[in-house]
Amino acid sequence: MNDARKTKRRTALAVVVIFAVVSIFVVRLVDIQVVSATEYNKESLEKRSVSQTTYGSRGNIVDTNGNVLADSVDRFDITASPLLVNTFERKSDDGTSNVEVPVADAITELATATGATAADITTALTEKPGSNFAYVAKSVTLEQLTAVRALNIPWVYDVLHPSRTYPMGSVAGNLVGFIGTDEPQNGLERTENTCVESANGTSTYERGADGIRIPGSTVTTQEASDGGTLKLTIDSDFQWYAQQTLAQRSIELGADWGTIVVVRVSDGHLMAVADYPSVDPNNVDGVSVNDLGSRAFSSPFEPGSTMKAITIASLLDAGKITPTTTVTVPGRRDLGNGQSIKDSWAHGDIRYTATGILTNSSNIGTSYLADSLGADARRDYMTKFGFNSSTAVEFQGESSGLVRPTSEWDAVTNYAVQFGQGMTATSAQMASAYQTLGNGGVHMPLTLVEGCTMPDGTVTDLPSTEGTRVVSEAAADTTVGMMENVVNQGALKKDLTIPGYNVAAKTGTAEVANANGYGSDRIISIAGLVPAEAPEYAIVVTFAKPDTLKTSGAVASTFKKITTQVIKTFKIAPSTVPETKYPLNY
C-alpha cells in the first residue's frame, strides 16, 4: 500500500513537472508565433530579402532607314569602400600561390583598367576614410568593367548605370539633342521624351545565405517599362553628306553659320536638316552653347530674293501676271519721301518679261509686278505659304519668323517684303514654302518625326498628312518652270547645271540689318527643286555672314553638290522632257 502511494506521488510530480515545462514552451511558442510574429517575420524578411532596381531601356532614336542615332547602353560605375581599403591577397597568375597586393599597386591597376588617373582614385579613396562608399570611376564600358573584375580587388564593386550614346556623333546631333546627368536637356531627346522615356521598376525577392534567390519568392513591386523607338524622317547618310559639305564650304567662306534643308515635296518629310556649327552629342562641351540647337529652325533672317519665287507664284495664282508679262524696268524706282528701290547692279531701262525679272533677280521689276495685287492679298499668300508661323515640326526653340501686318508697312516695306527684305523667315520655313511650289501648290505640314513605335507595337505620333492648297497647280508649276530659267539662262548657268537633269532654283543675297540699318553683312542662299518637270525634293542652302564671297554665287557649288547627292541618294532618273525656257526680254 505504501509503495502504491509513493508511486502515485511520483507520477503526480512528474506530471506537474512535465506540465510546467510544456506550459513554458507553449507560452514561448505563443509569444513567438502569435504575439511577436509580425515583428520576427519582418526582421527575418529583411535579412533574406533584397530589393533590386530593374532598369527600363530608354528608346532609340533612329533615322528613316532604321540606323541608330541615339542608343541606350549599359555603363557601370566602379565604386569602393574606403573603410575596407587595405592590402589584400590574391592568387598569382599561375594560380598556385597567393600574392600580396599593396593598396598603391591596386590603385595603379584600377587606373589602367578604368582610364581614370591614379591621383583621382587615391583622392576618392582617402577623402573620407571612414566612409563605406566612394566612386572610383563613373560610366565605364563593359570592356573596362571586365578588366576591373579581373583584378579581384575585394573592396571594389560595380553598379549598373544605364547611359546614352550617339553612334553617329554630330550627324543630326543638332536635331537629336542630348541627355544631361539626370534628364534630357536638348533637341528631340527633350521634346519627344514622352515617346522614348523609360521607367525603372523595383523587384523584391528573398535569397538564401549564399545569395541565391529562394525559388518562387520574387515579388515584383513595380514593372520596368521600356521607351518607344522614335523614327525620324532624316536619312543619316545624306544628312552626313549635307553636314560635311556645309561645314567645308562655311569654313571656306568664313560664314558665321550655315544651314541646308532638304524636303521631300510629296509629303513634307525632312530628309536632312544640316546646321553648321553643330554639336556632337557625345561631347556637348565641344561647341559653344549657341550651337547646341538647330539654326534652321531657330534663326530667322531676311531671306532676300528667294522670296521672289513666292511673289511670282502668288501673282500667277491671282491671275495678275504670266511668265511673259512685260515690264520696262528703270535703273531706280522713286517712292517719294526720299525712299527708292534699287537693283543690285546699275542699269538703264531694261525691257524684261516676268521670267526675266525672276532670272535676273530685279528688285525694281518685282516691285512693278507686285503693284498688280493689293498688299493684304500678297501678305495672305505669304502666311498661306507658311511664313509668320512656325512649321508643323514645332522644333525646340523654333522661330515663326515675322511678316508684319500690312498696316505697319511703309512704302518701301510694301515692296521689300516681296523680295525678302523687311520680313524674316527661317530656313525651314523657306524649304516648306518651296515644298509647296514643288507639290503643285499644296502645302504639306513639315515633318521631322515619322512616328513613335512603343514596345507593344503601337505606333503613335504619326505625322499629319493633310495638305492645304496655297496656289493653283498651274501657278505652282509655272513658277517652277520660270525658276528653271535661273539655271538654264541665268548668270549661274555654268555653276548650277547638272547634265541630264532639269533643275529649278532661285538665288538670294540678302542684306543683314544691324543697329545702324543695313551693313555690309550678307546672308546668301539658293533654294531650288529637282527635277523641275515633276519636283521630288526641295533644297535650301544658306550661309550667314560670309567673309570671302558675299554673293549667292558662292552658294552655287554647294547647291549643285547637294542636288547631285539628292539625285544619287534618292534615285531620281534623268529628265526626259526638254527644259522650260521663256524669253527674258521683249
Added chain:
Amino acid sequence: MSNLAFATPLRSPAEEQRTRHIEIVSSREQRRARPRAAYAIVAVAGLFVLFIAQLLLSIVVSDGAYRIAALQTSQRDLGREQQALSEQLDMLSSPQNLATQAESLGMVLSTTNPVFLRLADGAILGTAAAADAGETVITGSAGSLVPNSLLAGVPLVTATPTVDPATAADAAATGAATGTGATGAPTATLTEGSVASTPTTLPSPVTR
C-alpha cells in the same frame, strides 16, 4: 497438452486454478475484421515515400534555383556583350567612319555626273563620266568636319596591323613544338583546340 495434464496430478488445485488461463477465442470473422500489420506498413511506407518525394522535389527545385541564377547571370552577361558589340558596330558603321575608311582605300564620291544602271533592262541612265581622283569629301579638305568623338582611336583599314614581336615569336615556337612533338595532329592550330584568328577578322570566341 492433455497427456501432460495427466502426468502431473500432484499439483494443488489452487495452483492449477491460478495458472488456468481463460481467454475468449475470437471467431474467424472477428479475426478477419481485426486491422492487419500490412496496412500499417503500407501506410507508414507511403508516408515515407511522400516525405522522400517531397524532399527530392525540393532538392530539384532548389537545384533549379541555382541553375536559374547561373543562367540568368550568363544571360545578362551575354546580353551585355551583345549590346557592347552592337554598340561598336553602330559606331563603326557611322557615315564618318565609312567615308574615311573608303577614301583611305582610294574611293571617291563622284559629285558631277549622276549615272544609274537600271537592273531591269541593263539600261544606263545619265551620261557616264569617270570620277576625278580629287573628288574626295574628307581627305584633301579639312578632314571630317562632322565630329564623332566615339571614333577617336579607330584605325584606318589601310593601317598595317601591328603585331607584337614577342607574341609572334611565341606563336611560332608553339607551332614548331606541337608540329614536331604531337604525332597524328594535322596542324598546330588544331591541337590548340580553337580556331585561329587573324587580326583583321573577328576574334575567336573566348569562354569565360
